[in-house]
Amino acid sequence: MSPRAWSATLILAVIGAFSLSVWLGSVDLTIRETLAAFTGRGDTSIRQIVVELRAPRAVLAILVGGGLALAGAVFQALLRNPLAEPYILGISGGAATGAVLALALGLAVSHSWALPIAAFVGALLAITLVLRVAAAADDRVDVRVLLLAGVVVGAFFTACLSFVLSISDARTVRSAILWMMGSLAGADWVTVMTVALYTLPATLVLIGLARPLNLMAIGEETAGYLGTNVERVKKVAYVVASLLTAAGVAATGIIGFVGLIVPHGVRLVVGADYRMLLPLSFLAGAVFLTLADVVARTMLSPIEVPIGVITALVGVPLFLLLLRRSMGSTSWW
Amino acid sequence: MDHRGIKAAKHCLFATLISACGPGGPDGGGVSVPLDGSGGAPNGQPVVVTDDAQRRHEFVSPPGRIVSLVPSATETLLAFGLGDHLVGRTEYDRTPELSSLSSVGGGLQPNLEILLALEPDLVIRFAGESDRATAERLTDLGVPHFAIQPDGIADVQSIIRRLGAITGAEAAANSLLAEIRSALADVQERVEGLPLRRVAYLLGGEPPWVAGPGTYIHELMILGGGTNVFDDLGQLYVPVSLEELIDRKPDLLLIAESGSAPPKLSSIPSVRLPGSIEVPGPGLGDAAREVARLIHPEAFP
Numbered sequence: 001m002s003p004r005a006w007s008a009t010l011i012l013a014v015i016g017a018f019s020l021s022v023w024l025g026s027v028d029l030t031i032r033e034t035l036a037a038f039t040g041r042g043d044t045s046i047r048q049i050v051v052e053l054r055a056p057r058a059v060l061a062i063l064v065g066g067g068l069a070l071a072g073a074v075f076q077a078l079l080r081n082p083l084a085e086p087y088i089l090g091i092s093g094g095a096a097t098g099a100v101l102a103l104a105l106g107l108a109v110s111h112s113w114a115l116p117i118a119a120f121v122g123a124l125l126a127i128t129l130v131l132r133v134a135a136a137a138d139d140r141v142d143v144r145v146l147l148l149a150g151v152v153v154g155a156f157f158t159a160c161l162s163f164v165l166s167i168s169d170a171r172t173v174r175s176a177i178l179w180m181m182g183s184l185a186g187a188d189w190v191t192v193m194t195v196a197l198y199t200l201p202a203t204l205v206l207i208g209l210a211r212p213l214n215l216m217a218i219g220e221e222t223a224g225y226l227g228t229n230v231e232r233v234k235k236v237a238y239v240v241a242s243l244l245t246a247a248g249v250a251a252t253g254i255i256g257f258v259g260l261i262v263p264h265g266v267r268l269v270v271g272a273d274y275r276m277l278l279p280l281s282f283l284a285g286a287v288f289l290t291l292a293d294v295v296a297r298t299m300l301s302p303i304e305v306p307i308g309v310i311t312a313l314v315g316v317p318l319f320l321l322l323l324r325r326s327m328g329s330t331s332w333w
Numbered sequence: 334m335d336h337r338g339i340k341a342a343k344h345c346l347f348a349t350l351i352s353a354c355g356p357g358g359p360d361g362g363g364v365s366v367p368l369d370g371s372g373g374a375p376n377g378q379p380v381v382v383t384d385d386a387q388r389r390h391e392f393v394s395p396p397g398r399i400v401s402l403v404p405s406a407t408e409t410l411l412a413f414g415l416g417d418h419l420v421g422r423t424e425y426d427r428t429p430e431l432s433s434l435s436s437v438g439g440g441l442q443p444n445l446e447i448l449l450a451l452e453p454d455l456v457i458r459f460a461g462e463s464d465r466a467t468a469e470r471l472t473d474l475g476v477p478h479f480a481i482q483p484d485g486i487a488d489v490q491s492i493i494r495r496l497g498a499i500t501g502a503e504a505a506a507n508s509l510l511a512e513i514r515s516a517l518a519d520v521q522e523r524v525e526g527l528p529l530r531r532v533a534y535l536l537g538g539e540p541p542w543v544a545g546p547g548t549y550i551h552e553l554m555i556l557g558g559g560t561n562v563f564d565d566l567g568q569l570y571v572p573v574s575l576e577e578l579i580d581r582k583p584d585l586l587l588i589a590e591s592g593s594a595p596p597k598l599s600s601i602p603s604v605r606l607p608g609s610i611e612v613p614g615p616g617l618g619d620a621a622r623e624v625a626r627l628i629h630p631e632a633f634p
Contacts, residue, residue: 025446026444026447027446027450045450046450048449048474049446049449049450052473052474053445053446053449054446108465169568169569170569170570170571171461171569185442185466186466188470188473301438301444302424302435302437302438302443302444302447303424303438303439303444304438304444
């Protein structure tokens with residue numbers, strides 16, 4: 001299939017995943033009832049289920065899944081490391097520490113917006129710290145130092161997190177663990193709008209970096225000779241991809257595997273040209289997380305399975321299959 | 334997260350289940366019912382009741398479609414004979430009487446889709462921070478919700494009184510309360526003057542989680558003529574080292590239904606509690622008697 005055909009297919013798949021997501025759930029609805037709910041007709045409780053519960057959830061899954069996959073692809077390019085994923089540079093640790101502090105100090109009780117804001121601030125703190133360390137020596141960002149700084153800052157925040165948890169009461173620990181497993185259950189339209197406010201501009205900026213990232217894949221020096229402002233690209237890519245991740249984490253907690261597996265899967269199918277890889281990763285991530293959420297909601301209904309479990313259970317075998325099929329035929333980098 | 338964290342979460346999950354959640358006032362909120370005690374509805378006088386999230390509710394008529402997310406409240410409504418007013422249940426409600434109803438999942442983070450589809454005119458939920466999101470979503474969706482916090486003996490009685498007022502079942506509530514009061518008085522009388530026995534309650538886990546003051550089981554131990562060797566804990570449930578446990582020299586270990594006595598402590602007498610005791614609900618009288626009997630078998634010949 002040509003890249004254009006892939007794009008068209010994936011856009012249709014996003015629409016399909018959204019439709020499935022508003023149609024399927026714990027409560028059985030007919031297609032007619034689902035459509036009626038969107039036009040404001042039909043039973044009130046069905047309308048609330050479709051428009052207030054399922055639709056914002058589906059849109060949030062599209063935004064966060066797409067954002068995580070795109071950020072993962074950018075981090076893999078930036079760090080030139082196949083193990084890179086959106087949380088590798090300490091964002092999850094920073095966000096989780098912020099969230100748990102908000103829970104432990106009881107802020108999350110009095111103000112419902114305190115937890116996402118605290119998570120976002122924690123992520124920003126981690127991002128800033130990592131960048132300051134990586135650019136400390138001179139103004140150039142060495143990606144190896146960036147990676148090392150990210151992992152170390154992440155470890156530090158994880159230690160803070162464990163410390164706060166160890167002196168917290170059982171209720172805080174429970175809420176914190178649930179938050180860290182990630183969930184789309186909190187999706188409402190305000191959350192969706194806030195996340196969209198970050199995700200859409202960040203996505204455009206990152207996709208705009210595709211050409212310089214292509215050049216930098218050959219080598220930073222070569223890219224520099226060819227007219228790329230390498231330092232600027234690295235900083236913009238790092239900061240924007242991190243903000244994108246931070247917005248997602250604040251809204252849904254930590255959802256693993258999407259940012260690691262989806263970009264690799266897309267790379268195995270369409271190759272390493274970032275002009276295709278970045279937008280297709282966004283679309284594939286959106287489809288993947290939306291469908292994973294449908295499974296998470298319906299598999300053991302009425303109980304919801306943590307979505308991170310589904311992304312791993314479904315994503316890993318799918319990825320291994322792709323990996324095996326392409327072995328030998330595609331060079332990795 | 335490492336294994337320890339997840340293990341801890343599992344225990345907490347259980348701890349929350351037993352103790353309900355969130356701080357909430359022990360005062361229990363108030364009820365103001367018209368003096369004629371008619372339950373308000375017939376003469377149009379609304380019943381005004383405060384819930385454990387300190388919110389005021391006005392009931393013009395008793396709700397007819399109730400979903401209780403709190404198992405002890407479910408038991409209370411069943412004890413009132415209002416089973417036909419319940420339109421949903423949680424996974425923790427095992428009563429055969431309710432098995433035909435749709436389950437909304439757990440009592441915390443219930444499945445909102447199913448809950449909405451049941452079209453309840455009252456949802457009874459846990460007060461407190463563990464599930465603030467559900468409360469907010471219910472408010473947004475226009476579903477009335479009443480928060481309760483069945484943490485201690487006084488809370489249980491206050492909840493029975495308020496649920497009775499809301500549902501127009503004052504008579505049933507009053508006779509249940511009278512029954513509980515006489516059971517508690519009987520227990521108190523039997524253990525009075527007996528030497529206090531040192532007791533610890535073990536929820537299970539490794540290291541074991543124990544109950545501190547503020548828990549229902551703590552109050553039952555005190556009432557039953559015991560002292561909680563962990564009455565200085567600042568939190569409801571805490572994991573403690575075996576050393577600490579031995580050092581506190583308990584005479585008796587009460588083991589939760591789901592837990593087990595640590596093999597290294599086999600020198601200390603231990604007894605497993607039936608699960609029904611651990612739910613702070615209408616079974617309070619029986620629970621108090623059972624715990625007291627385990628602590629002072631000599632008082633219950």
